[in-house]
Amino acid sequence: MTTQPTEQSAPADDTPVAFYDHLLPGIAAGRYRITVGQQLPAEQLPGARLDPVEQIVDVRAAQFRLDPSWVHAVYPAAHSQGPFHGLLPHITLDPAALPWEREPFTGSVPNPARAPWLALLLFGEGELPGDPNALGTTVPLTVRALLDGDAAVSGPALDRDAVDPALLDTPCRVVDVPRDLLAQLLPEPSDLALLAHVRTGGPEGAGGSEGADAAPADDQGGRLSRDAHAVITTARFPDAAQGRYVAHLVSLEGHTPPGPEADGRPVRLVSLHSWTFTSCPESGGGFGPLARRFAPGHGEHSAAPLRPSPAAGAGLPDELGTLLEQGMVPMTHITESGERALAWYSGPFLPRVAPELPRPADGHFPDADGLLLHEPHTGTFATGYACAWNTGRALALADPGFATTLVRLRHRGRLRRATERQYVTYSQQLFHSAPSAGPAPRAAARTTVPTPRERFEELLRGDALGALAASFAHPDDAGPDPRPVPTAPATYCLNTPQRSSAPQPPSSDARETAAWLARLRTLSGVPFDCLVPDRRMLPPESLRLFHVDRGWLDALLDGARSLDRHPGADTATDAELDQLLNAQGSVPTAGLLLRSALVPGWPTLRFEARAASGAVQVEVIRREVLGGDVLLMLFDRMPDRLTIGEPHQGLHFGVDDRGDVALRSLAPGEVGRPLGRSVPVGTDPALTVTTASGARVLDVGRLAARLAEDVKSGSPLSPAEFAVQLVRAPEQLTLSFEGTTR
Structure with missing residues (x-):
């Protein structure tokens, strides 16, 4: 069956979430014997009866290990700390049919309710003899040793012949659980089915619709969307007092339900995934307490512009306080002569809209010296743009693939233009050497034999030049000829095809270079110190908004494009790269930095940014985690409304x-x-x-x-x-x- 919460209980963006009882595979894992026979109606005919053919088929599924990528999310997050005493920990798996691909317990235990073969068990400190501190310690074994059994423990009773021989020597991890503890934590077989379900919904899916195309079918004939996940919940609450816990996703295949008639040996369970967390009711480490710090009134934790904050009572002059308010940071500047002086640095992230940076006549800065700007209030230099230029050049030199491609692109462009200039020279010579009289009589033209020079000149006026240039560069590398070329009267009969004037597509080198520069424009690979020059600008548990300085980005790209650049000879190549860059998507103009425990604790944290009072969706150009707890997001415009929400698949119980x-x-x-x-x-x-x-x-x-x-x-x-x-x-x-x- 399917249930669809209404808007009152749906996620924050009202995307419907659908719940399903289970997703049963078309055939369960195991070994099958397929027998094929044929019999004709007329048995008296020769060959009417054929001997049956048998084939053994193994349907394989995960059994002793899980691919780590199959674990979509866990809650509470691994190594997190927070008030979890009212929540049931759970795990979300990407293969939606995984919990029902095998049977729990042995074949003698009926399973009419379609209980999963996986269970999530929660253990506290001092409960597992092999892991008294709840650190997630497990015992490594080979599959062969697990199947051979151990007299001291009660292991799974599995058919060795049904196990793939290639898996016998592969490792698995087990945990030995006291039988009486397992009897207290593990629900009855008939109740296990209530702790597992399939859920769909979220931004990647089709809005929770049951009719999504190309989706797997459930056992009731419905359709599950592409973002279906299996969810397995434990039946145990963490205690109200502080304590560390370890959660184990274990296999129940081959076991018998713990009961009073069983012996007192510990039960050896295969642990397919495990993680630890700490329940601390007063820690304030849950999503709500962490996110509420960004609201106004929480000091440095509140969402604020990215700028350095002077120490309290510093008593700075007004002009220095103004520079700090504009996002500039005082730094030590070493001049070319070795002298140490004070300078002001500003990265690409500013608390204000930066003024437009004046550009040179050809549109590109040839070096960093021209980007050292004078700061009139303090009589020092502002080095932000110069540092951006040097950073771009250093990143380009550090990437040998990009440097080689850019230099090759420039060389081919120069060769193309040199060939064009040679063609213009030959055309001019031909015009000046042409006879002043009219064309020769037709009969004489047929008998005139062109000289070798004339043949070469005729080839230059044809397609030979284009074919020659195409082997080194693109025919449209150069701009139009500086002046029209007159056509000399012909004195001999040769077919003179015209050169094609159709625009040619950009070369692979030009496309590759533009793509690399487009990634750099999103500040990919730029050191974090260049983005946030002072760590006090981004204290722990803080959210900072900023504008992106377009001049800083242009200086960064000019530095990367400066390799082997000659302003006069590479004008056409620069124009081609500019055109390709303009087609590479939006340029970041704003963004945010989040430094918080929310980043590692909720990897799929949801952000929704809107502008124009919430009427316009803001495009996210880049989203990336920098380090362990810093999240960077770049937008195409500054939002005026930002929503931070728990992930859809992190729905709690x-x-x-x-x-x-x-x-x-x-x-x-x-x-x-x-x-x-x-x-x-x-x-x-x-x-x-x-x-x-x-x-x-x-x-x-x-x-x-x-x-x-x-x-x-x-x-x-x-x-x-x-x-x-x-x-x-x-x-x-x-x-x-x-x-x-x-």
């Missing part, structure tokens, strides 16, 4: 701050709408079991029955419906910059 489950409607067309009622889970001992060690474990079966009484009149809840009831919608923060000075 659990109870609210009071320990209640808020009921949601399951009626068609109103799925997910809050009903205004809730079920107390934290205070009902029948719904939450507290183990001897203090672990709070959800009684999945009883809770599902209790919720069904209120939302379905007693009819059993499906996994998708159960997930809708436990949903805690992603949080978001919207910042408005309307009317502010940036």
